[in-house]
Amino acid sequence: MTASVLVPTVVSPEVVSLYIPAIFTGLLVGLIGLLAISYQKNDLHALILTDIVSLGMLILVAAVGTDLAEALILPGLVVELAEILAISEILMSREMRKMDKTVELIPLPLSFNMEILDTAPTFLAIILIIYGAFLSGFTGGAIAGGGILFYVLSKMTRGVPSNTWEGVAGASAIAWCLWIVGFLIFFVAPSYWLLALFLAAFGIFIKVAFKVGLIGVIGREEFKKDKE
Template sequence: MTATVLVPNVVSPVVVGLFLPAVFTGITVGLIGLLAISYQKNDLHALILTDIVGIGMLIIVASVGTDLAESLVLPGLVVELAEIMAISEILMSREIRKQGKSVELFPLPLNLDMEVLTTAPVFFAVILVAYGAFLSGFTGGAIAGGGILFYVISRIARGVPSNTWEGLAGASGIAWCLWLVGFLIFFVAPDYWLLALFLSAFGVFIKVTFKASLVGVMGREEFKKE
């Protein structure tokens, strides 16, 4: 059974009515975050607070309430995620440099003895990766990546060899190329659009997954060098 309304002519009055409250919410949240940053002396806290500013941005984008707006939320999200990651890394390295070499290189070993952590990760990771593969694309990538990441982080004891890094990074680079090829096929040979669709969807999926899981590898702090 299909719906009575597939694509309306104009945006529905409900969404139009919600536009102002949504934009004002976004602006208010952004304002709160910005004010907090403006008197925040601590750099780490400022970094955490930018998360709120990002939420304000996403609300404003979502307030348009069309399919286009939804697909614009996704890039906004990704940008947010990407920048927060790069910047937190820079902050850490800055502090480590500031401390000089007297700091312990190895982080504290985590002696957690929770039942959840021994059984849950594998289960969750498998489900998430499977579901992510089913979804494909960005969403799938983020979900599967989250699963792998969780798995890697909760398995602190086992070492990941140094060349895992290059392997993962390389795989995601190749996946990106797949995606580019898919994108080109769409416009160069539109007849093969299905192939292009699959290339794009799975290229982005693999790429995002591996990128997200690299966070986990990074969380290991130190590679076991061979």
């Protein structure tokens, strides 16, 4: 396999020829999303529509078509996910304050008889976690996290004690610190790059997987607060 197949000196002409249509698509999608936001009257709809706008952003970044661009898509994805998470939470909190139903509100429990909810979760979750662990990094974290999320969403007994919650969140914070250590090793002691690589890859993996898994707990709407 020749070096030019491995890494060319210039970006291939196909990608260059796709650049303009891709950018136009991105701009168009962004434009449609923005127009929709500008005439919607409902905050929840605005939240959903911002999703479209950020898809436009992903296209704009992807259109560059290099490995660097791919590395830059991941932050974009993560930012989108993170902001939707935080903002939807704020929206709910605002509405609950407005309604003044903070305590009385009892969400409907999950009560269905779906066959798939009895058999599938364990199986799918195990596959996804193993596959995610093999992938490691952000990708693996997201995939394994998706598995955990699904499992938690459909299987967990009612009510999660807050200590468990804090424990899992703490573990993921520690994993994040591992990643910082890995990052520093890369520059302080370049000869140990392999160690740094593994620290970084699995630090991020554990962190993202746990966080995403906890989103599943949020999805259950139930939460048992410990006595303080």
